[in-house]
Amino acid sequence: MNKPAEAPEQFDAVVVGAGFSGLYMLYRLRQLGLTVKAFDSAGDVGGTWYWNRYPGARCDIPTTDYTYSFDPELEKEWTWSEKYATQPEILDYLRFVADRYGLRADIEFSTSVTSAHWDEQGKRWSIATDRGAQLRCRYYIMASGCLSMPKSLDIKGTDRFAGKVYFTSQWPHEGVDFTGQRVAVIGTGSSGIQSIPLIARQATQLTVFQRTPNFSVPAHNGPAPADRLARLAQDREEYRDAARWSPGGVPVEPTDILGVTASETVARERFEEAWKQGQLFSILGIFADQGVNPASNKIVADMIRERIRSVVHDPETADMLCPKDHYFGTKRPCLDTGYFETYNLPHVRLVDLRRQPITSITEDGIDTADEFFGLDAIVYATGFDAMTGALAAVNATGRDGLSLTEKWAAGPSTYLGLMTAGFPNFFMITGPGSPSVLSNMAVSIEQHVDWVADCLKDMGAEGFETIEPTPLAEAGWDQHVRDCGAITLHPTANSWYMGANVPGKPRVFLPYIGGVSVYRQACDDVVAQDYLGFRRTGPGGERCRDGVIRRMQPDVSLVLQLMAGLGMPPMETLSPDEARAMMAAAAETLPPSPEVGEVTDGMMPGPGGELPYRLYRPASAGPHPVVVYFHGGGWVLGNLDSDDPLCRDLCVQSDAVIVSVNYRHAPEARFPAAAEDAFAALQWTAAHAGELGGIPGQIAVAGWSAGGNIAAVACQLARDAGGPHVSGQLLITPVTDSDMTRPSYTENGDGYVLTTPLMHWFWDYYADPADRSDRRAAPLRGNLDGLPPACVVTADFDPLRDDGLAYADALEAAGTQVRRVRARGHTHTSVTMVGVIISGAPVRAEIAAALRDFFPSRTSLGN
Numbered sequence: 001m002n003k004p005a006e007a008p009e010q011f012d013a014v015v016v017g018a019g020f021s022g023l024y025m026l027y028r029l030r031q032l033g034l035t036v037k038a039f040d041s042a043g044d045v046g047g048t049w050y051w052n053r054y055p056g057a058r059c060d061i062p063t064t065d066y067t068y069s070f071d072p073e074l075e076k077e078w079t080w081s082e083k084y085a086t087q088p089e090i091l092d093y094l095r096f097v098a099d100r101y102g103l104r105a106d107i108e109f110s111t112s113v114t115s116a117h118w119d120e121q122g123k124r125w126s127i128a129t130d131r132g133a134q135l136r137c138r139y140y141i142m143a144s145g146c147l148s149m150p151k152s153l154d155i156k157g158t159d160r161f162a163g164k165v166y167f168t169s170q171w172p173h174e175g176v177d178f179t180g181q182r183v184a185v186i187g188t189g190s191s192g193i194q195s196i197p198l199i200a201r202q203a204t205q206l207t208v209f210q211r212t213p214n215f216s217v218p219a220h221n222g223p224a225p226a227d228r229l230a231r232l233a234q235d236r237e238e239y240r241d242a243a244r245w246s247p248g249g250v251p252v253e254p255t256d257i258l259g260v261t262a263s264e265t266v267a268r269e270r271f272e273e274a275w276k277q278g279q280l281f282s283i284l285g286i287f288a289d290q291g292v293n294p295a296s297n298k299i300v301a302d303m304i305r306e307r308i309r310s311v312v313h314d315p316e317t318a319d320m321l322c323p324k325d326h327y328f329g330t331k332r333p334c335l336d337t338g339y340f341e342t343y344n345l346p347h348v349r350l351v352d353l354r355r356q357p358i359t360s361i362t363e364d365g366i367d368t369a370d371e372f373f374g375l376d377a378i379v380y381a382t383g384f385d386a387m388t389g390a391l392a393a394v395n396a397t398g399r400d401g402l403s404l405t406e407k408w409a410a411g412p413s414t415y416l417g418l419m420t421a422g423f424p425n426f427f428m429i430t431g432p433g434s435p436s437v438l439s440n441m442a443v444s445i446e447q448h449v450d451w452v453a454d455c456l457k458d459m460g461a462e463g464f465e466t467i468e469p470t471p472l473a474e475a476g477w478d479q480h481v482r483d484c485g486a487i488t489l490h491p492t493a494n495s496w497y498m499g500a501n502v503p504g505k506p507r508v509f510l511p512y513i514g515g516v517s518v519y520r521q522a523c524d525d526v527v528a529q530d531y532l533g534f535r536r537t538g539p540g541g542e543r544c545r546d547g548v549i550r551r552m553q554p555d556v557s558l559v560l561q562l563m564a565g566l567g568m569p570p571m572e573t574l575s576p577d578e579a580r581a582m583m584a585a586a587a588e589t590l591p592p593s594p595e596v597g598e599v600t601d602g603m604m605p606g607p608g609g610e611l612p613y614r615l616y617r618p619a620s621a622g623p624h625p626v627v628v629y630f631h632g633g634g635w636v637l638g639n640l641d642s643d644d645p646l647c648r649d650l651c652v653q654s655d656a657v658i659v660s661v662n663y664r665h666a667p668e669a670r671f672p673a674a675a676e677d678a679f680a681a682l683q684w685t686a687a688h689a690g691e692l693g694g695i696p697g698q699i700a701v702a703g704w705s706a707g708g709n710i711a712a713v714a715c716q717l718a719r720d721a722g723g724p725h726v727s728g729q730l731l732i733t734p735v736t737d738s739d740m741t742r743p744s745y746t747e748n749g750d751g752y753v754l755t756t757p758l759m760h761w762f763w764d765y766y767a768d769p770a771d772r773s774d775r776r777a778a779p780l781r782g783n784l785d786g787l788p789p790a791c792v793v794t795a796d797f798d799p800l801r802d803d804g805l806a807y808a809d810a811l812e813a814a815g816t817q818v819r820r821v822r823a824r825g826h827t828h829t830s831v832t833m834v835g836v837i838i839s840g841a842p843v844r845a846e847i848a849a850a851l852r853d854f855f856p857s858r859t860s861l862g863n
């Protein structure tokens with residue numbers, strides 16, 4: 001008779017991993033009174049610090065910060081011996097923590113979870129291990145680490161080598177003695193860079209095989225920094241809180257100094273200071289813009305390369321060690337102790353695999369294109385399948401049989417990096433889409449564990465059994481993660497952050513780069529909004545407030561915060577002259593505008609006197625199509641300078657002559673002065689196109705905001721007058737009507753620079769109420785038949801959003817061809833902030849493409 005199968009053991013929660021995150025998760029779950037079982041394939045606690053025992057292994061965040069903060073008593077009982085503790089000391093610490101809280105009792109070591117299936121009927125996860133155990137649990141938590149799945153070897157002939165083979169990620173517990181041996185190290189990431197100097201001390205001959213040189217800065221290791229210890233001693237809680245609400249999980253003084261505008265002296269001073277500190281966040285934060293601006297990044301990178309050259313004696317080796325193919329910080333920079341100095345030793349040699357690729361590893365060494373290296377030992381420091389590798393290894397199956405790897409075939413998709421739709425009650429600690437590897441892991445781990453534990457507590461209190469993100473919330477978060485990455489230089493690098501180190505892995509920027517504090521706020525906001533974007537179910541029914549937690553472009557929201565911090569008075573409380581002065585002062589702080597071929601100022605006749613104009617000519621050979629441009633500013637503010645950066649950008653990108661016209665302003669010249677000037681400017685420019693370097697007959701109008709209003713009016717007037725012919729109208733977030741009751745006036749009426757009260761202020765200066773329904777003030781009310789093709793740009797966070805949409809709809813209804821450009825996540829003003837708002841660049845590229853399309857014959861001119 002067959003023995004009846006044992007019923008699976010039941011737990012409230014199963015945790016995978018017993019490293020930093022698994023241990024704390026276990027602690028919190030127990031505190032909630034839940035039954036928990038944790039598994040780890042290692043023989044003891046420690047996670048990454050259990051496995052990575054290679055010589056020189058240390059953390060690269062100061063250990064005073066790379067530590068648990070949840071229990072003040074624990075902090076009193078443990079003192080780190082060095083600024084950057086070694087792997088054995090960190091492992092000791094984690095063992096100490098496990099002992100102190102008696103955590104081992106609930107951990108099964110040397111056991112891997114092999115499968116996890118969601119049972120929709122029973123609302124439980126079914127878990128199986130490689131030791132044949134079957135378990136059922138309500139909550140399944142992957143605390144499996146971001147850098148825990150070693151990358152598979154992808155070098156030819158690795159299995160042929162008869163000598164000793166070592167992996168930095170799985171180093172022998174008893175250690176290795178390389179004395180008298182000819183050793184190769186393959187890989188120059190953190191693991192290679194930390195271990196190479198120590199291996200060199202023992203080996204008779206050391207050859208380092210480098211595919212990509214890495215930026216590394218000296219750690220200046222030693223005792224923990226006195227200032228930090230003092231601050232901690234004085235007020236531990238204040239310090240830990242500062243870390244929690246910092247950009248990277250370590251308290252730092254953020255700078256607003258830009259590399260592109262800093263003097264050489266300031267740049268050098270800041271670099272020297274950061275170099276001295278020997279900390280990643282210092283060297284990554286020399287300039288506020290070094291992560292987003294190539295020119296600023298180069299200043300830092302050049303100074304690091306200068307240092308490498310000053311240390312390494314052989315110029316050829318020094319050159320090989322200088323990173324040139326990626327921006328500083330876009331691959332994880334390293335902290336080292338004597339790394340570059342090691343190459344001055346006579347028995348150490350560097351091989352550049354880009355010049356001299358490995359053809360195969362053989363029985364007794366490494367064969368390259370033009371040389372053979374006889375070896376006794378090979379050390380692989382080739383990295384990890386980062387962030388998704390360990391999650392994919394278990395490959396959980398969620399609802400409807402969907403596996404995680406199927407769902408993530410094109411890259412991971414998560415809500416807050418904590419959960420993923422279709423996988424109820426499945427949590428990830430520091431999953432993709434969270435700050436994780438870009439931050440102090442200790443801080444990010446505690447935040448995630450706390451969030452999950454609090455969430456389970458809330459569920460228990462409210463009688464819910466399952467939780468899962470909605471597709472809408474998840475798609476919104478994925479978009480936000482991509483938006484944050486897109487404004488940085490990261491996507492340009494072949495880094496493990498991008499999944500680029502693993503052949504075939506989708507190229508996606510995996511972590512969230514918006515910052516630890518910003519991220520924490522988003523998580524808190526989700527909870528405060530009744531778990532926005534999560535669906536929770538229980539015997540009493542389900543609750544779901546669906547929505548997207550962050551819809552604004554990250555740089556737009558940053559600029560709004562900065563502006564709010566300046567405490568400027570609302571513009572509508574000022575007089576027009578005061579408002580103009582405030583705008584002029586703000587314009588002075590703008591970064592340099594794009595270069596164009598030529599800029600000339602001139603005057604053209606207008607109905608009320610001469611009108612100043614500024615002409616921007618592309619650098620390419622003319623003649624060019626001509627765009628008559630009208631600046632924004634509510635008919636009251638603005639001038640040729642205010643929209644200069646946008647005009648330059650339009651000129652460069654659309655390859656058209658831009659004639660920016662300074663029409664008359666209210667209240668000095670009220671309605672219809674601006675509209676009349678716009679039409680007159682169009683007529684004059686069309687008549688003089690040839691003299692201006694334009695192609696006669698190829699004229700478009702463009703305008704932003706109130707400028708968009710008079711541009712639209714000019715098109716209607718030109719049609720009525722039988723000319724001039726207008727090839728297209730570009731209306732950037734235009735005012736098209738005087739009716740301020742459309743929903744966007746309420747939804748976006750406050751907080752996004754252009755406010756509803758300010759629109760009232762503008763209208764009051766511009767036009768009498770009786771004139772406001774005149775089609776020259778409200779072009780939406782005019783006859784829209786027979787108008788030129790249009791490009792209408794609308795911004796999500798703009799009171800005028802619905803003005804633009806209404807005009808686009810009405811033009812289309814009248815048979816006009818309309819290209820709609822949605823400035824996703826932008827405000828009324830942010831799209832035009834050239835050089836400030838990076839996320840506006842793709843929108844402006846689309847606008848420029850629309851401009852070019854107004855002039856199809858231009859292509860046939862051979863340009």
Ligand code: NA7
Nearest residue numbers: 154155187188189190191192211212332381382383384501
């Ligand atoms: P990393 O940083 O991924 O470094 C791995 C290194 O191995 C890197 O230099 C790779 O070159 C190199 N590599 C990988 N595959 C190959 C092959 N096939 N041939 C030659 N060279 C190869 O991993 P680490 O373990 O050093 O550090 C991981 C993180 O742990 C670290 O960032 C810290 O956060 C702690 P590549 O750059 O891909 O050209």
